[in-house]
Amino acid sequence: MDWQALWLSLRLGLVTVALLLPLGVWAARRLAHHRMRAKGLIEALIALPLVLPPTVVGYYLLVAFGNASPLGGLWQAVFGHPLAFTFDGLVVASVIINLPFAIQPMVRAFEAIPAEVREAAACCGMTPWQALWRVELPLAWPGVLTAMVLSFAHTIGEFGVMLMVGGNVPGETATVSIAIYDRVQAFDSAAAGRMSALLLAFSLATMALTYGFSRRIGRRLA
Amino acid sequence: MASRAGSAAASPEGLGVALAQARPIPLEADFAAAPGEVLALVGPSGSGKSSVLRCIAGLARPTRGRVHIDGTAWLDTEAGIDIPPHRRAVGMVFQSYALFPHLSALANVAAALSHLAAATRRSRAAELLALVHLEGLEERRPAALSGGQQQRVAVARALARDPAVLLLDEPFSAVDKATRQRLYRELAAMRQRLAMPVVLVTHDLDEALMLADRLCLLHHGRTLQTGRPIEVINHPASVQAARLVGQQNLFAATVVEHRPDRGLTLLDWHDRVIEAAPAPAFAPGARVAWMIPPAKVVLHRRDRPSRGEAENPVPGTVIRHLVLGDSTLTTMAVCGADDLALTFTVPVHVAERNRLAVGAGVTVSLLAAAIHVMPADFRGLD
Numbered sequence: 001m002d003w004q005a006l007w008l009s010l011r012l013g014l015v016t017v018a019l020l021l022p023l024g025v026w027a028a029r030r031l032a033h034h035r036m037r038a039k040g041l042i043e044a045l046i047a048l049p050l051v052l053p054p055t056v057v058g059y060y061l062l063v064a065f066g067n068a069s070p071l072g073g074l075w076q077a078v079f080g081h082p083l084a085f086t087f088d089g090l091v092v093a094s095v096i097i098n099l100p101f102a103i104q105p106m107v108r109a110f111e112a113i114p115a116e117v118r119e120a121a122a123c124c125g126m127t128p129w130q131a132l133w134r135v136e137l138p139l140a141w142p143g144v145l146t147a148m149v150l151s152f153a154h155t156i157g158e159f160g161v162m163l164m165v166g167g168n169v170p171g172e173t174a175t176v177s178i179a180i181y182d183r184v185q186a187f188d189s190a191a192a193g194r195m196s197a198l199l200l201a202f203s204l205a206t207m208a209l210t211y212g213f214s215r216r217i218g219r220r221l222a
Numbered sequence: 223m224a225s226r227a228g229s230a231a232a233s234p235e236g237l238g239v240a241l242a243q244a245r246p247i248p249l250e251a252d253f254a255a256a257p258g259e260v261l262a263l264v265g266p267s268g269s270g271k272s273s274v275l276r277c278i279a280g281l282a283r284p285t286r287g288r289v290h291i292d293g294t295a296w297l298d299t300e301a302g303i304d305i306p307p308h309r310r311a312v313g314m315v316f317q318s319y320a321l322f323p324h325l326s327a328l329a330n331v332a333a334a335l336s337h338l339a340a341a342t343r344r345s346r347a348a349e350l351l352a353l354v355h356l357e358g359l360e361e362r363r364p365a366a367l368s369g370g371q372q373q374r375v376a377v378a379r380a381l382a383r384d385p386a387v388l389l390l391d392e393p394f395s396a397v398d399k400a401t402r403q404r405l406y407r408e409l410a411a412m413r414q415r416l417a418m419p420v421v422l423v424t425h426d427l428d429e430a431l432m433l434a435d436r437l438c439l440l441h442h443g444r445t446l447q448t449g450r451p452i453e454v455i456n457h458p459a460s461v462q463a464a465r466l467v468g469q470q471n472l473f474a475a476t477v478v479e480h481r482p483d484r485g486l487t488l489l490d491w492h493d494r495v496i497e498a499a500p501a502p503a504f505a506p507g508a509r510v511a512w513m514i515p516p517a518k519v520v521l522h523r524r525d526r527p528s529r530g531e532a533e534n535p536v537p538g539t540v541i542r543h544l545v546l547g548d549s550t551l552t553t554m555a556v557c558g559a560d561d562l563a564l565t566f567t568v569p570v571h572v573a574e575r576n577r578l579a580v581g582a583g584v585t586v587s588l589l590a591a592a593i594h595v596m597p598a599d600f601r602g603l604d
Contacts, residue, residue, distance in 0.1 A: 116317075125336050135322055135333075
């Protein structure tokens with residue numbers, strides 16, 4: 001068992017979720033509650049990582065992370081190290097490829113709150129911030145939690161994009177899914193088997209939790 | 223617009239509203255409501271009633287307009303004032319009640335009590351629930367309450383904020399008839415204690431008659447007429463207003479002469495001279511419209527002629543006869559003018575005694591005092 005790779009994957013998952021939670025709630029509420037002309041295009045862009053081959057996503061991210069690109073150059077200037085083949089680069093890539101997993105369940109959850117209920121919160125004297133904490137999040141939390149669990153699980157399991165933008169630097173970018181690939185290449189099927197079984201059990205538990213919460217959303221608003 | 227907005231803002235007490243916009247739905251509304259007054263906004267579906275209410279609450283913003291309450295501007299587009307809804311002291315009862323589904327009845331009411339110290343919120347919320355007769359149901363969630371009970375929680379929650387104006391958006395439309403009658407009585411009793419203006423949106427004239435001090439008639443977003451409900455219903459200002467309040471006996475005529483000595487105006491109605499309530503605003507020879515409420519068309523008894531029969535007698539033939547519970551709605555074609563139909567209503571026993579049926583010949587009297595004369599503007603009507 002490659003404990004270093006497992007710890008790296010967990011760390012990556014937690015940081016990704018911590019960044020996606022506020023970003024996702026903000027984006028999902030905007031998509032759910034506001035009429036936007038470009039809504040279809042925005043949703044298509046967010047969903048893109050679901051359908052693109054990981055190599056394509058990874059290639060474009062790698063180009064964007066390079067020191068020649070504005071993003072890569074800026075990162076190098078501000079933080080003094082490049083994005084490509086670093087843990088920070090993995091985090092940025094992971095946030096982007098998890099946008100559909102985080103935002104779509106949250107949009108559905110916020111859409112399920114009737115407009116009049118949100119308006120009633122304002123008519124009760126709640127500021128938009130109070131309405132978010134006291135009315136919207138309590139009603140939408142199963143969807144928000146589902147989004148977080150899905151993003152976390154997907155981060156742990158992602159392989160192609162991580163290999164493209166991170167390479168396989170032990171302790172820096174070598175996640176557990178890359179470590180499994182590495183073990184198979186080295187004909188160490190015992191280690192690969194143990195790590196695969198762990199990921200399988202983890203994924204199964206995640207999906208079971210997710211479906212359980214999805215059912216709760218319907219019940220709460222009934 | 224400027225002068226109209228000025229008129230609404232002139233009274234420092236109570237609510238003044240003046241709104242104008244072309245889109246998304248056209249609005250040209252102007253009305254005021256005094257403290258303690260119940261104003262019914264009445265109009266057909268799509269007439270903009272709810273939009274007006276949303277503009278008062280700050281949930282929608284008109285292109286131009288003013289909303290004033292007790293001399294304070296909540297909205298004044300010219301001055302760039304637009305107070306957000308959570309800072310307007312409104313109590314709003316939504317059509318769907320819009321209770322917070324995850325909170326108990328008590329917590330729903332307490333959610334609107336953030337202006338009180340946290341320690342006193344529960345007791346105040348319980349007081350408000352008691353006011354709407356919901357003692358013992360404090361811990362129930364909305365899903366475990368009946369429609370009528372949910373409506374009462376919504377009323378208690380709307381009152382919790384000590385609102386400067388209470389807004390009721392068709393609050394009785396989602397409950398059964400028996401519950402509705404009970405809620406009417408409760409609101410009528412409660413309103414004695416309400417010191418703020420109340421705006422009640424409804425499409426039901428009977429509801430307005432029962433609960434409102436004044437009625438404001440809204441059509442395609444425009445306020446057509448404002449007045450005491452019985453006044454607006456029996457003396458509409460225009461043919462359009464008459465149609466909106468459901469008046470069916472609407473006809474065109476010509477003014478013959480005014481008879482101030484007898485307190486009458488004489489009209490020529492298809493070569494029949496009829497006596498009407500005085501309408502000195504219209505010169506002799508002018509084309510006018512007139513109407514009479516169905517209840518003021520009196521059926522002549524077959525067996526025993528009575529005193530009032532000299533008043534505008536009109537013979538005809540029954541062409542439609544509907545029994546509606548305790549009373550009947552009968553339509554007759556006027557003799558010699560088959561395209562003129564008069565509708566009247568009598569109790570069922572009267573209809574039976576007089577053997578009212580389709581094809582029967584009848585004579586009715588049109589009570590002169592109830593004949594209301596209006597400008598003859600039939601344009602734009604179906």
